[in-house]
Amino acid sequence: MEVVAATNNQHKLDEIRDILKDMGYKVLSLKDVGIKIDIEENGTTFRENALIKAREIWRLTGKASIADDSGLEVFVLNGEPGVYSARYAGVPGDEKDRANNKKLLENMKDIPENKRQARFVSSIAFIFPDGKEIVTEGYVYGTIGFKEKGENGFGYDPLFIVDGLDKTMAELTSEEKNKISHRANALKELKKMLNQ
Template sequence: MSAAVHVPAGAKLLLATGNAHKLGELRAILTAPGGVAGLRPEQIIGSGQLGVLEPVEDGVTFAENALIKARALAAATGRAAIADDSGLAVDVLGGAPGIFSARWCGHHGDDAANLALLLAQLADIPAPHRGAAFVCAAALVLPDGTEIVEHGRLEGTLLMQPTGAGGFGYDPILVPAGMDRSCAQLTADEKNAISHRGKAFRALAPAIAREVGRR
């Protein structure tokens, strides 16, 4: 695998995302206790910073899409790469939006439109039946072809309207099980400690640490 993209000398870990919110969240998760010891946030570089375009995510599962993104970044750089694919699975919708969460409204990345459409679709669903979960698959692809995938899940209940100004995506409408605040009302540390993404990447952390230690 030959590098076609210049990677800054200080980079220890490459993350396949151009989403600044996700990059910040994963930097916090991977450099906190339970993450990768000795790794600093600035050493985690997103594909958007490298000018690497994200590939078409045409997998049918979170794991497949995470691997597609990690493989593409690893191929472009000749370096180990990590990626995640995540979304919201609503019980009464049979797990939808699922892998289509970021483009539920018909186009990618419009959080407000995605929220509005989903809430309209669930408008008549009472609280006892508004169960849902954030789901994440985190993938690590190494230059030698080794691939590792870990999963994380955060169960909760959906609100009738967005609440809270933090987070991103569907955070304002999911209240984690056992809590009385939406994910958008939690501090970053509170959210990362219980989130689907935090669980998946902490499970992947030992493999990431082994790779980072080689650099």
């Protein structure tokens, strides 16, 4: 079955393809189906935003669609940056990740090591061609480091030290990350539901 991924983010697309490939799903990009769109994510939760994106692509294509909304929640910051993770510092384009990480470090400069717990959250919405919807969530827990480490990954990966690994997400290989990431955990939940 063909599934259209509601993302312009190549990293997310690769991760979704990698995790769903053994189930016989052919994951198409927006480019593959000739859609150039930026969908406004005006939900107040990751779940709402994932559904907004998946519903819009389903409406436009009539095909099965999959959308992820994900981000970082830092507990001492009352869940910030949360649904604003991608636009936390308000900087668009290539400098976005650096600006977001800088703002996060600035907001946490006085927070001691034992109070820097956080989690990555991923909500995945899957809509079948007939309109039936499934939403799953996945998490990975860790702490926010005091400086960026690692060359892999994107977003907050260089600051996020994974519980039990003593490495940042950006210090993991793509293969290692795809086994433990919040998106991988949400996709594993989705796989279970699709198999039922």
